[in-house]
Amino acid sequence: MFESGQAPKVVGVEIAGFSVADPPEAWTAAGFRLDADGSCRIGGVRVRLVGRAAGRGITGWALRGLPAAVDEVDGVPTSLAAAEPTSGAVHPNGVTQLDHAVLMTPDLDRTVTALAALGTAPRRERDAELGGAAVRQVFYRCGEVVLEVIGTPGVHGAGPATLWGLTHTVRDLDAAAALLGEAAGRVKDAVQPGRRITTLRHRELGMSVPTALISAVP
16 A cells, blocks of 8 residues: 555645654654754655654644645644745655655545545546455645545545555665664565565554655656
8 A cells, every 4th residue: 555656746735744643763763864843854745743642643734735724634634834845854764755645534435525625636546455355546646745545435434534654765775674674674566667665664663654665766
């Protein structure tokens, strides 16, 4: 589910940042460099590490280019990012930007409708399996980040959509895996031709967000 497709950039809503309920030291252990305020600049996206007291995982996002002020998108806490995109930090793990974010939903139609209300249209769809169950992946381009929405076709469950995981592009995947040692899983071919990927053992690092690293587009 970390292996999204590439899509052409379009003008519209952009993902500017995320709030993550992790302690800063967990991301430092994963090879990220943090700013003095404890946040992490990954390409044009700022990840604010708000600590375990805020819960677990990704607790919300900041969007740029919204047609109107909103405080949630299909249950995902949302804030308006007015500032221009940030410039990325230089990270020891070689991460250069956020490749894609995964949004899990119990009602795929409902989430697609909520995103359409923001003026965001899918760029691609793909049927796949997750844990032996059929799922559909719907891909959006939101600035420099691909948003991968995953749900089961025809199922209309209750509850909000949930921001689930992040995949980051790195300059040198083998160097990143060597730096992280046993905290990095096996490096394997990604779905995208010419790219490779590794999934971090994020819990061992103290992170609550499923995290993967992927090589750059050839």
